Amino acid sequence: MNVVLSAEDISRALTRISHEILERNHGSTNVAILGIPTRGAHLALRVAEIMAKIEGTNIPCGTLDITLHRDDLRLRPPRAIMPTLIPQSGIEGRDVVLIDDVLFSGRTIRSALDALGEVGRPKTVQLAVLVDRGHRELPIKADFVGKNLPSSLDQSVRVSLTEIDGRDEVVIESRKQP
Amino acid sequence: MKHLLSIADLNLQEAIGILDTATELSRINDGQIKKLPTLRGRTVVNLFAEDSTRTRISFEAAAKRLSADVINFSAKGSSISKGESLKDTAMTLQAMGADAVVIRHSASGAAQRLADNQWMSGAVINAGDGTHEHPSQALLDAFTIRKHLGKGSSDLQGLHVAIVGDILHSRVARSNVLLLALLGAKVTLVAPPTLLPIGIKKWPCAVSYDFDSVLPYVDAVMMLRVQQERMTELFFPNAREYSRYYGLNAERMRTLKPAALIMHPGPMNRGLEISAEVADSARSVITEQVSNGVSVRMAILYVLLAGSSLDVGSF
Structure with missing residues (x-):
């Protein structure tokens, strides 16, 4: 087990991502943040909070559950559905920033794009992730990355967040041999 | 869970799992999204050997909102009224590739019988059997x-x-x-x-x-x-x-x-x-019970049909 991001590292990465989102979108007026449950939703709240502090205004922030749009539903037992909470202002014509903890195959993000299409038509969709571990299976790329983490397929990347796991930390470990 | 035949088969975790799933789905039903791709390509047969308005329409709406194909089948106007047995009806449905059968029957235990025999491989959902369960x-x-x-x-x-x-x-x-x-x-x-x-x-x-x-x-x-x-x-x-x-x-x-x-x-x-x-x-x-019925039945279909049929699990 190897700690690759400490609590301070995560906090710094989220602050930088928040600044980058504001820079890219020339401020926050048209931005809406959507986190992908479970951990992405908490990261989205943190990023929205940081952006609100910088800009001095509220940032629309919500969650987007992708369970019903997954392409691997039939390969596993049914999963619990998480809440989808779209901000009051909606996403129509907005610059939507999707936030997730780990970018891996890209399939979650593909499902998220499908789910988003059901809700409305944003002006742009951008992607922010805490960790990009590579091994993409689809042509998907993140716009804002906390840390690029080259990993091997037999390793697993585990993100812990205070809200769920009691502490902030990203570790990489060898997958247990079956 | 493979079938939903009786509440007696459920444990607390499964029951709450279905209710929680229904809660999230009802939030979607209240919003602007009325259709989800989750059960695309799956076939749900409504086999109603007894009259029903609410339950049949509700299951039909639920299956359609999850993009499943729905085949409605009622006793009147089908071969059941010519005296075809449940077994033969079930084997016909199997031959047509039904992934789930929602059955309403005047005989208590009809759903159980459909599930226990190897007449068909799909999930069986009890939509009311005689005076037994709903x-x-x-x-x-x-x-x-x-x-x-x-x-x-x-x-x-x-x-x-x-x-x-x-x-x-x-x-x-x-x-x-x-x-x-x-x-x-x-x-x-x-x-x-x-x-x-x-x-x-x-x-x-x-x-x-x-x-x-x-x-x-x-x-x-x-x-x-x-x-x-x-x-x-x-x-x-x-x-x-x-x-x-x-x-x-x-x-x-x-x-x-x-x-x-x-x-x-x-x-x-x-x-x-x-x-x-x-x-x-x-x-x-x-009337709210009726609209909640659609969300709950979507949750039932989701739990029984969305996952793999080989590795059937619960929440």
């Missing part, structure tokens, strides 16, 4: 109660529900007693002795013959339809007397707690077990 109705009733009175908790601990009327012929009552008890609610059945089934003492609930003594203490009162089509004997002297002792009218409604819910699984006999004034009152959640 699990999806119980789930939507529990969902409705939890939504109004659950105060954010996942079960129904501390709530008291009265189920009133024709318990003897009611599959809704049996499913509801089992589910409400599983979720921690207290249940009191209210009916004349002639309309209580044999062995009622073994059910996890209390029994009363006196409606008025129960009403002031309950959080929800569920009125059951007097099932005249199943009544081959005389169970009460006449409709007026039944209505006087066991009907919910405006006067009785006033003795309820202020937040108590009035429920009815439908179809109603207005003027018999429930007066029109009560059925249309602000406390009645009867």
Whole structure:
């Protein structure tokens, strides 16, 4: 087990991502943040909070559950559905920033794009992730990355967040041999 | 979970899993999205060998919102009316590639029989079998109660529900007693002795013959339809007397707690077990039960059909 991001590292990465989102979108007026449950939703709240502090205004922030749009539903037992909470202002014509903890195959993000299409038509969709571990299976790329983490397929990347796991930390470990 | 045949087969975790899934799906139903791709390419057959409006339409709407293909099949106008057996009907459905069969049948145990035999490989969902069970109705009733009175908790601990009327012929009552008890609610059945089934003492609930003594203490009162089509004997002297002792009218409604819910699984006999004034009152959640039914049935289809059929798990 190897700690690759400490609590301070995560906090710094989220602050930088928040600044980058504001820079890219020339401020926050048209931005809406959507986190992908479970951990992405908490990261989205943190990023929205940081952006609100910088800009001095509220940032629309919500969650987007992708369970019903997954392409691997039939390969596993049914999963619990998480809440989808779209901000009051909606996403129509907005610059939507999707936030997730780990970018891996890209399939979650593909499902998220499908789910988003059901809700409305944003002006742009951008992607922010805490960790990009590579091994993409689809042509998907993140716009804002906390840390690029080259990993091997037999390793697993585990993100812990205070809200769920009691502490902030990203570790990489060898997958247990079956 | 492979089938949904009876509430008795569910454990607490599975029941709450279905209710929680329904909660998220109802939020989607309230929003602008009415269609989800989740069950694309799956076929759901509604096999209704007994009349139904709500349940059939509700299952059809639920399956369609999840993008499943729906085939409706009712006894009238099908080969069942020519005397085809359940086995042959099931094998026909199997040959057509049904992933799930929603069955309503006048014989108790019909759904169980369909599931136990190897006539077909799909999931079986009991939509009412004789006087046995109607699990999806119980789930939507529990969902409705939890939504109004659950105060954010996942079960129904501390709530008291009265189920009133024709318990003897009611599959809704049996499913509801089992589910409400599983979720921690207290249940009191209210009916004349002639309309209580044999062995009622073994059910996890209390029994009363006196409606008025129960009403002031309950959080929800569920009125059951007097099932005249199943009544081959005389169970009460006449409709007026039944209505006087066991009907919910405006006067009785006033003795309820202020937040108590009035429920009815439908179809109603207005003027018999429930007066029109009560059925249309602000406390009645009867039409809301119908809309919640769609979300709950979507959740049932999701839990049974969305995952892999080889590795069937629960939440």
